Amino acid sequence: MGYLVATTNMKGGVGKTTMTVNLAACLAKDHRKRVLVVDLDPQISATLSLMSPTDFAQIRKQHGTLKYLIQKSITGDLGTTDAKDIVRPYAGNLGGIDILPGDIDLYNDFLVSEVLYKKAIRNPERNFETVWNSFEDSLMYGILKPLVPHYDFIFLDCAPSYNLITRSSLVCSDFYLIPAKPEPLSYIGMQLLERQVKKIIETHQVDKKQQTQLVGIVFTMSRSILAGRYYKQVMKRVRQEFNDSQVFKTSIPMDVSVSRAVDSFKPVVLSDPNTAGSKAFKALAQEFLAKLQKLTPASQSVRLSKLE
Secondary structure (H helix, E strand, O other): OOEEEEEOOOOOOOOHHHHHHHHHHHHHHHHOOOEEEEEOOOOOHHHHHHOOHHHHHHHHHOOOOHHHHHHHHHHOOOOOOHHHHHOEEOOOOOOOEEEEOOOOOOOOHHHHHHHHHHHHHHOOOOOHHHHHHHHHHHHHHHHHHHHHHHOOEEEEEOOOOOOHHHHHHHHHOOEEEEEEOOOHHHHHHHHHHHHHHHHHHHHHHOOOOOOOEEEEEEEEOOOOHHHHHHHHHHHHHHHHHOOHHHEOOOOEOOOHHHHHHHHHOOOHHHHOOOOHHHHHHHHHHHHHHHHHHHHOOHHHHHHHOOOO
């Protein structure tokens, strides 16, 4: 059984997708893990990090993106094998990592409201808020449940906004990671996210034995003068809000090879494994496994015993 791990921050431009695909690639390559990347961001950066735009366009024509799974879930037509049919193996000569392609248009807000309103009026004992919360609780988990037994990790690359898909992803996740830059706006994004996670736990998980847990904050460093000036101030704020164990010791440096790797539709750890960025992602994967080991309850020790 695999772990569902959401990667998210309410602030965009923090290296979220780059961290997700490279962490996934390191776990597959260096630790022989079976990993699935689920692209939940309409910018589809994770998808285009692992396949060419031409391949994506062809898959989209064939209704092979997450959009069609979400539509089926909304209308109640989702089958148990639908998600398996849409998952694509990564074609970058690396076994163990797959992609569930995203879409620039994931779901229709009007369709969601219409379907849930009809459900609410058919059952007077359940108001619209109750029906909506139930839908958030089941949407992403219903899509991903058939895939969980086939992977060690399923990474949910969330959009930098608190929308329906992000909320449902956090509800179903075992853990979440916060990528961040050492700057004030990124710190505010972390604060906003933490408040929303607390609301999610109160609404959806208060009676559950296992609630969504923070693995930690991963800083993507900037070499600019501005970032250097703010770094100590921001880090002080972060440590006041979070504890040291929730901040990864590994940070990701600015490295042009990381950006260049996107042109080859490969994570940098595969396209240029000896760069500073690649070495940082490898260290991050090791630290991620160690942190997860400490967070996992004793009852799941057997499940995690093979991670190291």
